[in-house]
Amino acid sequence: MAEELPTPEELISKGYKPPKTAWMDTPVNIRKGMYCYASTPKTVETLGLPNPRNWNPLDDDWQLPDNWKEIVFEGLRERLDKFRSFKLFMDICVRCGACADKCHFFIGTGDPKNMPVLRAELIRSVYRNDFTKAGKILGRLAGARPMTIGVLKEWWYYLFQCSECRRCSVFCPYGIDTAEITIVGREILNLLGLNIDWISAPVANCYRTGNHLGIQPHAYTDMIDFFCEDIEEVTGVKMEPSLNRKGAEILFITPSGDVFADPGTYTAMGYIILFHYLQELGLDITWSTYASEGGNFGFFTSHDTMKRLNAKMFAEAKRLGVKWILGGECGHMWRVIQQYMNTMNGPADFLETPVSPITGTCFENAKSTKMVHIAEFTADLIYHNKLNLDPSRNDNKIVTYHDSCNPARGMGLLDEPRYVINSVCNHFYEMPSNTIREQTFCCGAGSGLNASEDMELRMMGGLPRANAVKYVHEMHGVNMLACVCAIDRAVFPALMEYWVPEVDVTGLHELVANALILPGEKKRTTDLRGEPLPGVEEEDAEE
Amino acid sequence: MKGKLKGILEEKKPAILNAWFTVVAESYAEETAKFLRRQKDPFANPVGRAISKTTEELFDDLLTGPDYETAGIHLDSIIRVRSLQNFTPSSATQFIFSLKSVIRDAIGKDIHESGLEKEMVEFESRIDQLGLVAFDVYMKCREKVYELKSNEFRDRYYNAFRRAGLISEVAATPNLDKSNNMTKAP
């Protein structure tokens, strides 16, 4: 610490200046607050992944196997052969820099190694050195460098400062997707046992009990029961959701964060209310305490791990004998479903192309996955006038919408959530155009970076998003940030508290359920959070 | 503040602010400094925007003030960022003191020729005062981060389970009932 203090001369000089070295010569400085704790041996063992041990990223010795370099090269070689996209991305970057300033982590941290082009270059430099002729001959002149322990640490540090959000790929003229480079890079790190606990623990839990928190079926049921009691208190209507019911037409799968963590819990209550409302119109749906996790942190570990965790979706659908699957509000869950599920664990020929039992709409887009996103499903209901809505019940909420990276860039879900919000709320304002839709800024904590120990990283990575929220808060008085992702709902409360404390966070279906008029409901005086509905306090005062 | 020095400072404001911005930008790596200066869109470059906005506000505060409470609010938007970034506390706040040399570089000659040394020293002590305010703001931001780190898990999971009656408590847990808004720390 002491040697980092500026001297008196430096203090009166113009200002602090960082050392000027080329990026290859700037050694990695692993800083607290910027990384997540290392994976524990138990979780690594549970999954049968290599090199389980106690290790600390701040230690000099990461306790790697003696032949770690060989493992890295073999891992790299295997993946260059297997994933054509990865090989292309290694070869075709012209270092034009179009992606350089598009990453929220670069914008927030100001660290050049968070420029997507440099992040990829961390791996590409080693690839050049050992896999290309030019690199072998010209070495550093061709942008090549040998693999060392310092380079490996740099990989680890910066690959876990990429949320795999794909924003950079939108701006690359060649369509290079740095997220995919990160995915492969993390997969190689896992060959050496270099995962983070915030990923490996949920993955191990999920593998054992079906969800990230390791909550067992009875607790899941208790939680749903509790939601029903709360809903009855607010609406006067008794809910009777079904769980693990064989022969239901539709299976509902949502991230466990909706069931176990605030404020996702209010979104879960929203689903229950919507399903109850639709029951009379012909909805035949069941929840599952086994497929109790839509999220898939395996995706942030390796392709194989992702596949293992994903398998339960189709397996549970088969066990229950449903026709198709409805999916809740989640981010990366949809990237896995949309991009990988069919080839990993499909084709699910035992399922049918989803058709809404209420409107008759056939979801052709879900023909291969047999899974429909609930925002699409609800938008279709509203479009066909099937919901009796009173948007004024959300009048105290001045709403903006955050496009979660994966649904937006990974599956093109852009207009459906907006259509729903505009139908259930009277006050909706968009954030600036270069921060939403395909260009949306990440929450700063995707891809398993939503631990608490890396709060500094999260606050910086989330700055561009929060900055846009702050703008609509100041311009239009926005006080509610809506989203369709469980990680968003988990991390935005802290992000808002740091940057825009006046803004709260909600899921889409919490807003839907507040507006939805249930047959036989009592006069509602509060929203799902128990806060007075707009106008109610004044009415009380008049009485 | 009034008098001749104020007039000169007002006149040279654009040049001073420009130089001050450069000093702040140069506390980052070269590539980053370039980006901070080049990208004018406030949503694509929130840090650059915070630097230019705050330095101007602070400069005006120093000229009109000293109202250190308002200056503290202005300082917040830049310190809130720098307290997270890869800076020691001293290097995060050093840019404030740098204003002294920036001003002397820009108008040192005028100060000397017009015999404004005394006024300038008085002005510089305001800058020092601002530097002290920056420490307070810095600590406030750091404390917020620590608070978020330690409370987040409780706010997200513990409260949900507790409301559902799935946690049996020996005694009332203090400070957990925050009306019905469970998502915010106290």
Ligand code: SF4
């Ligand atoms: S995928 Fe997202 S987090 Fe990763 S480098 Fe690209 S913009 Fe940054």
Ligand code: SF4
């Ligand atoms: S935009 Fe594409 S080609 Fe240009 S530097 Fe980035 S990754 Fe390389």
